[in-house]
Amino acid sequence: MTVPLGSMPAAAITFRQGAGLGIELIRLGETGPGLVRVDIKATGVCHSDLHIVDGDWPTDRPLVLGHEASGVVAEIGAGVRDVQVGDHVVLSWFAPCGRCVTCASGQAWLCSGTTAIDNTLPDGSTGFTDDDGLEVWPYLGLGTFTDSVLVPESAVIVVSDELPFEVGALLGCSVTTGVGAVVNTASVPVGSVAVVIGCGGVGLSIIMGLKLVGANPIIAVDLSAEKLAIAEELGATVVLRGDEVDVPAHLQEHYGGADFAFEAIGRIATIESLPSMLSAGGSAVLVGMTPVGARASIDPFDLADQGKSILGCNYGSSVAKRDIPRLADLYLAGLLPLDKLIGLVRPLSDASSALDELRAGVGLRSILVPAGREEELQVARPTG
Ligand SMILES: NC(=O)c1ccc[n+]([C@@H]2O[C@H](COP(=O)([O-])OP(=O)(O)OC[C@H]3O[C@@H](n4cnc5c(N)ncnc54)[C@H](O)[C@@H]3O)[C@@H](O)[C@H]2O)c1
Ligand SMILES: [Zn+2]
Ligand SMILES: [Zn+2]
Structure with a gap:
């Protein structure tokens, strides 16, 4: 993939076989047809990220880790109809294709056409390149441990602006599951x-x-x-x-x-x-x-x-587009105290410590926040 002019490099938490966990600068590609660019506001650290780091799920592709996130839509590609710039969104890590038999029968969580598990966008591209212009793959088609991501429209679930970003992040994986x-x-x-x-x-x-x-x-x-x-x-x-x-x-x-x-x-x-x-x-x-x-x-x-x-x-046998807004509404109605799940809210650069604590079973869910976005969070929490 060629690096588009004007794409500013951003810090990302990556995993490379052999080198392990790292922080490196990556660039985002263009917001092509059917894609949505989302600015990440908060992203949870899930044990499924740790399974990659610990080699439980071997991968020979360099990955941007992270798959439990919320953010704001920054740009939409051609043909995107259900999402607008400025929408507050939760990302679904199992973006369904919408065309296979299981999707047609309402079982989006069993979609056989998704490319999320191959860690690519629907057309097989990656959306990220490293400093040398080489591809870096988005974990589960998202790769949220960075500033902004490119994702297919079906991964983008619009939620109420009242939903705190940290809570929204948890709806991306642990809570919905x-x-x-x-x-x-x-x-x-x-x-x-x-x-x-x-x-x-x-x-x-x-x-x-x-x-x-x-x-x-x-x-x-x-x-x-x-x-x-x-x-x-x-x-x-x-x-x-x-x-x-x-x-x-x-x-x-x-x-x-x-x-x-x-x-x-x-x-x-x-x-x-x-x-x-x-x-x-x-x-x-x-x-x-x-x-x-x-x-x-x-x-x-x-x-x-x-x-x-x-x-x-x-994924909790969930249909993200149906279930994530419902869970958000239950939180806003006071029926699901999701903020009690949140441990430390910390900078993205703390990812390695957050993963170490997760491995040791210490602390509640860590939420990582891209640099400079702390003030945009809506739930006041201690920072670590
Ligand atoms: N099925 C799915 O779609 C899906 C989605 C998300 C996560 N997961 C998986 O769910 C699992 C849990 O994820 P998480 O993020 O909550 O992980 P976590 O590390 O936060 O939680 C694991 C918990 O198990 C406890 N524990 C460890 N060993 C134990 C033992 N021997 N007896 C009792 N408790 C023990 C730990 O103290 C910890 O509280 C992971 O394997 C993750 O990959 C599955
Ligand atoms: Zn997860
Ligand atoms: Zn499908």
């Missing part, structure tokens, strides 16, 4: 016994979703007292330290097993223990993502005999 796991993937009925293992940004969002639908009890499991305290604030009625309690035995003894068990870590040993946490007819929901190629062992006789199910959950 977690709440969606409850209401879309598992369709949890009121009064269900539910357990959530792993209370990071995704697990805490599952807990909020469970409270919203009236699950009871809501049992939260983590290794961190800090995470469990927030889990309780957000609706968990029972909190358990996973390293101190035999969780399957506890659930069977006290509740006869859980109707729903959500895994939000991506840890094989936890996934293997899910069926033993369930009551007859119960469902395990796999939300956490394991390293690629990992295998888990289950007892198929128990699953068949007891009518237990294992459900896979990609």
Whole structure:
């Protein structure tokens, strides 16, 4: 790709195989047909960024990391109809093609035509070049750990101007995934016994979703007292330290097993223990993502005999254009206290420390802010 004249270089957090994490200057291409240029205002640090950095999901392409973000539309390309310059938006990391059979049947989260998972724009281009004019790929078709991005129109979800950018960022991944796991993937009925293992940004969002639908009890499991305290604030009625309690035995003894068990870590040993946490007819929901190629062992006789199910959950089985504005409205109506998920709001240059803390399980969701944009945020938070 040739570098367009006048494109100012901007700092970006990149990952290159061999070199690892870095901060480098990148340039943005032109806002071509069907594309939207979005100025990033806030971007969350999700464990799915860490999976790349830690080599769980190997990539030989240099990437601009980041996929959980909000911003403001700066420019629209030819043919863009549903988005205007100045709109406040949340970015969806699973931009559906809108043309395949799964899109046509309303299952945008299973779109077979998306190029997001190839880390490209729909035409196969990347939108970013480095200082030498070589392509850098946008992680999940977004690459939000920088100032501005080029994304397809279907990745751009318009939300209310009243929505704080930090909260909007979380709607891009963790919240839509977690709440969606409850209401879309598992369709949890009121009064269900539910357990959530792993209370990071995704697990805490599952807990909020469970409270919203009236699950009871809501049992939260983590290794961190800090995470469990927030889990309780957000609706968990029972909190358990996973390293101190035999969780399957506890659930069977006290509740006869859980109707729903959500895994939000991506840890094989936890996934293997899910069926033993369930009551007859119960469902395990796999939300956490394991390293690629990992295998888990289950007892198929128990699953068949007891009518237990294992459900896979990609992006909370969400249709971003339907679900993200709904979740934003629930927040604005005071029904989803999403600001409680936010930990440190910090400069983009802090990405490496934020990823280290995520790996160590320390702190709540970090929000990164491009240089000079701190004053545009709407929720007053401590900066780190
Ligand atoms: N399915 C999807 O579409 C989707 C979307 C987003 C994220 N994810 C995945 O969900 C997972 C969670 O993401 P996150 O951003 O919330 O991560 P996170 O690191 O913030 O949360 C993980 C939590 O698990 C806890 N934990 C770790 N080991 C544990 C153990 N042995 N027992 C109990 N708790 C333990 C940690 O303390 C932490 O609170 C990741 O694998 C991520 O890639 C999946
Ligand atoms: Zn994510
Ligand atoms: Zn599609």
